[in-house]
Amino acid sequence: LVYTGGCNGCDIEIVNSILSPRFDAEQYKVFLTWNPREADVLVVTGPVTSLNRKPLEAIYEAIPDPKLVVAAGSCALMGGVYKNIHGDIPSEEIEGPVENIIPVAAKVPGCAVRPQDVLAGVVSLLPTLLDAD
Template identity: 80%
Template sequence: MSLKSYSRARAVHVMLVYTGGCNGCDIEIVNCILSPKYDAEQYKVFLTWNPREADVLVVTGPVTKHVEAPLKAIYESIPEPKAVVAAGACATMGGVYKNIHGDIPSEEIAGPVDQIIPVDAKVPGCAVRPEDVLSGVVSALPLLLNAK
């Protein structure tokens, strides 16, 4: 068993990427990992800011054109196996940044996360509930733990 697979079986490192929007989802995600109420760290779910350490990429906000290329670069920097969770209404479908006809304005927003990088789990809400974020991360774990 390699060191990476040994570590992965005992801890999950989550990287949070903000791609636009109001930051409401980011606050709730950090709350569920770091606050004493939810304390995901007791279950060995850790927040990291280094894509080379990440197992799960959690993306919030609609992907603006400004961050489209950096998001792809971060995704490519995460070692396999990896999972992506789109958190919040903006990340899953464009949220309030969609225009009145239902499509995303191309001059500012590149699209929801699944139009930019592959998404393994979607967490709805505006802002997301911490319980739902944890559930989304847990739903992505089989992709990591069953990979060889």
Template identity: 80%
Template structure:
């Protein structure tokens, strides 16, 4: 077993993708979940920016039409097994970016994440709480760990 395979089998790599919105959820995830207070890295959960290294895809924001195709391409580039976490009210249902006249998305919004790619865990909030992001990741881990 090569060093890359050895490391991948003993750690979880999460990739964060912002698809539109205010960046509040991104700030909570990067500056809190991976900060010394919550220290996800002590549990061997590492942040990566390379989809070919990722096991977990965390998506924040409503999916804008401009970001729909890139999100689909990132999803396809992540090797199996993979899990997807939709984090925040915008990722789950459009949040404040929904059309004010009902549930019809605005012209710029393609929809919530689950209408673009499959979602394994949903983390509500505006912005998400770090504890909820960790709980959402843990709830989806059995799918990932069974296949490793």
């Protein structure tokens, strides 16, 4: 899970979907790891900015192949819900949605995303990962 900016609403919902017994992500072999070298799927929330672009690219490159990305939330999908309005992140610092920087395999819309939608997005990538082995 990489947070690149925004309100943290999506991050809270993603952690809820992975760690909550209500959704039981472990039944699908979905676990949260803080080490990119142990990951198969990268979930990104928030817009990509000039400050976080290089760290995001470095994390993506550290994940072993095959690696897949889920862009979660309106900010990750569109570059920020307030992209053209002066806010916490000036518009000129926003480089755009995640798919402009790294390849995105699944998109989960929402502001904030629903936990079950995030889990469905990640689980939808499992056949691709299993076929690659």
